[in-house]
Amino acid sequence: MFHFARCSRLTRGNVTSDRLLNSQKTRGFTIHHLYRRGQHTVPWSSSQIPSTQITVNTPARIWRQAQKVLRLASRKQPRPPNIALKFILGPAALTVTARLLGTVAHCEADVNNNIPHKEVIPEFSWAILWEFVRPQLLALIGAIILAFGAAALNIQIPLMLGELVNVVARHMREQAGDYVRDIKAPALKLLGLYALQGLLTSGYIILLSRVGERVAADMRTTLFTSLLRQDVAFFDANKTGQLVNRLTSDIQEFKSSFKLVISQGLRSATQTVGCFVSLYVISPKLTGLTVVVLPCLVGAGALIGSFLRKLSRKAQEQVAKATGVADEALGNVRTVRAFAMEDRELEMYAAEVQKSAAMNETLGTGIAVFQGLSNIVLNCIVLGTIFAGGSLMARDDMSPGDLMSFLVASQTVQRSLASISILFGQMVRGMSAGARVFEYLALEPTVPLTGGGRIPLKSLTGRVEFMNINFSYPTRPGNQILKNFNLTLPPYKTVAIVGESGGGKSTVAALLERFYEPSSGVVMLDGLDIRTLDPSWLRGHVIGFISQPIIKRTMDTTPWLVSERGVTLSGGQKQRIAIARALIKNPSVLILDEATSALDAESERVVQEALDRATTGRTVLIIAHRLSTIQGADLICVMSNGRIVEAGTHLDLLSKGGMYAELIKRQRSDGHK
Numbered sequence: 001m002f003h004f005a006r007c008s009r010l011t012r013g014n015v016t017s018d019r020l021l022n023s024q025k026t027r028g029f030t031i032h033h034l035y036r037r038g039q040h041t042v043p044w045s046s047s048q049i050p051s052t053q054i055t056v057n058t059p060a061r062i063w064r065q066a067q068k069v070l071r072l073a074s075r076k077q078p079r080p081p082n083i084a085l086k087f088i089l090g091p092a093a094l095t096v097t098a099r100l101l102g103t104v105a106h107c108e109a110d111v112n113n114n115i116p117h118k119e120v121i122p123e124f125s126w127a128i129l130w131e132f133v134r135p136q137l138l139a140l141i142g143a144i145i146l147a148f149g150a151a152a153l154n155i156q157i158p159l160m161l162g163e164l165v166n167v168v169a170r171h172m173r174e175q176a177g178d179y180v181r182d183i184k185a186p187a188l189k190l191l192g193l194y195a196l197q198g199l200l201t202s203g204y205i206i207l208l209s210r211v212g213e214r215v216a217a218d219m220r221t222t223l224f225t226s227l228l229r230q231d232v233a234f235f236d237a238n239k240t241g242q243l244v245n246r247l248t249s250d251i252q253e254f255k256s257s258f259k260l261v262i263s264q265g266l267r268s269a270t271q272t273v274g275c276f277v278s279l280y281v282i283s284p285k286l287t288g289l290t291v292v293v294l295p296c297l298v299g300a301g302a303l304i305g306s307f308l309r310k311l312s313r314k315a316q317e318q319v320a321k322a323t324g325v326a327d328e329a330l331g332n333v334r335t336v337r338a339f340a341m342e343d344r345e346l347e348m349y350a351a352e353v354q355k356s357a358a359m360n361e362t363l364g365t366g367i368a369v370f371q372g373l374s375n376i377v378l379n380c381i382v383l384g385t386i387f388a389g390g391s392l393m394a395r396d397d398m399s400p401g402d403l404m405s406f407l408v409a410s411q412t413v414q415r416s417l418a419s420i421s422i423l424f425g426q427m428v429r430g431m432s433a434g435a436r437v438f439e440y441l442a443l444e445p446t447v448p449l450t451g452g453g454r455i456p457l458k459s460l461t462g463r464v465e466f467m468n469i470n471f472s473y474p475t476r477p478g479n480q481i482l483k484n485f486n487l488t489l490p491p492y493k494t495v496a497i498v499g500e501s502g503g504g505k506s507t508v509a510a511l512l513e514r515f516y517e518p519s520s521g522v523v524m525l526d527g528l529d530i531r532t533l534d535p536s537w538l539r540g541h542v543i544g545f546i547s548q549p550i551i552k553r554t555m556d557t558t559p560w561l562v563s564e565r566g567v568t569l570s571g572g573q574k575q576r577i578a579i580a581r582a583l584i585k586n587p588s589v590l591i592l593d594e595a596t597s598a599l600d601a602e603s604e605r606v607v608q609e610a611l612d613r614a615t616t617g618r619t620v621l622i623i624a625h626r627l628s629t630i631q632g633a634d635l636i637c638v639m640s641n642g643r644i645v646e647a648g649t650h651l652d653l654l655s656k657g658g659m660y661a662e663l664i665k666r667q668r669s670d671g672h673k
């Protein structure tokens, strides 16, 4: 048994409807259950109608309802195995370096991770990067110099600390001399070093953030410019969400990596080399011991760190998934309400939120165990160094200051090595994000936005001819929509196209707008192939387009504020605004694509009057569903199977008793006038 529910028509090319259809597809719905092109009735099987509904909107009631759904959802979620066990048993966990605490902190803070794309990752181009970096070269060189300076000072600091400790130790041993006078010089020197290091660090961070922000802003505008230029077919093939992702998270990811690799990469590399030299100078024996132990610690730590990062990324993906469900539901709240789907949406959201909470809990436990182990290992390293260093001191191979310097320098090496291992992963991620951004920069549209001839508006008559057009949409090349299609729109006349849904009527308008190029054949304007004409002039001055979908935001041309998606306006008001916008450019050719099909009788009358005035003195192409609105057209063409099969006036076609007469009969019996 089927129930029929009325819903507002989801229009083609409408992002909301596309998103809704996609989301419903993924949630086990069949598109046809929700939407059939050109029909306003939506069949539902009785089993799909939700059995419970939120009917009372008190907060307590809603809260109870949410809790019920959450309980149900959490019952369905299998709990992950105890992560602590995995970590405690992992043998590698015993050799974690302290700096990898930083790795974990990084995992938590890395909220800009891109959800990995399934498609093949394009190649990173250094040449394109150079184009963006070149204007910021001076600031970048400045940042690099300051970062090097800060790193060089970091190498000095352990040695200075050693000097200071030696003064203290000497005084304790000898109990003689002026302690303040002796300690003053090295202490002031160290203080100076600290201050300079702080200054250099602030300097390079300021410069780098300037470079990073400017490069990112440049990339965003260049990518957006490139996207706006792309063919309509490009947008058929690529989901809006993915494109927006490239503008936002990919560029963000690239920017973070760029800044991090330059600042921390430079600093860590310099510090590692410099401190190793210091270590060797201080004590070759102790350095030998460190060379054996340290790489094992760093390697094991990096391994666990990378495991946690993966876990963190999965948790973020899950959060994004949950957000996606909420976004779909809130973005399409009218449809959700119309189908009484609140319970189901809540259930789906709660299930996704539960999953993400469970994953984040796992991650949290992992981080906690990791941090605990790291602390133990760090302390053991310090203990081991003091133990080995102490025995060297006993043999007079080392001074207390040397031991202090050694401890601090070895900690610096550990931190730097761990940071390099993190940076390597970050660099790979940043390069993939950059490559995804660069991919569309080099893409050239087949139909340019501008360029080509213009016909002087005074002599333009608006005669349009479609000659032997064959056409398939680029995304569905096997499905030929227009087959040897021929049609002439005489100047100042109104031609209507009618026919079965999905027969290709709107496609004809899309070809005239040059949204797509025909596979073969030509579209002519005043005897000129439109491919030789300037597309921006054609769209901006010659062709006016009024379709049923309403523009979803305010435009400069409207003197009053329209709410998001135009929800505060009636259908008739929206349509009259659309007509006003199309007429502002005083077009010679006007396309009306189902301009009144969603309106009630009164609004239709008002809009029809506006349209009648608008069409006077122009070449008009009407793509119609409701045959009542086109009876006065100079020519009515019936389309079937990609070509015109009947043409004539309303009375001609009625008297012929062919397809048009059949359509009229069918619409009358369906209840349309």
Ligand SMILES: Nc1ncnc2c1ncn2[C@@H]1O[C@H](COP(=O)(O)OP(=O)(O)OP(=O)(O)O)[C@@H](O)[C@H]1O
Residues within 6 Å of the ligand: 012, 037, 038, 236, 473, 475, 476, 481, 499, 500, 501, 502, 503, 504, 505, 506, 507, 508
């Ligand atoms: N952007 C697109 N990419 C791929 N196929 C498309 C695209 N737009 C439309 N189609 C397909 O092309 C065919 C013709 O669509 P078109 O919108 O031109 O038909 P129509 O006669 O205007 O239909 P309706 O009366 O239902 O609006 C349909 O099968 C449709 O699914």
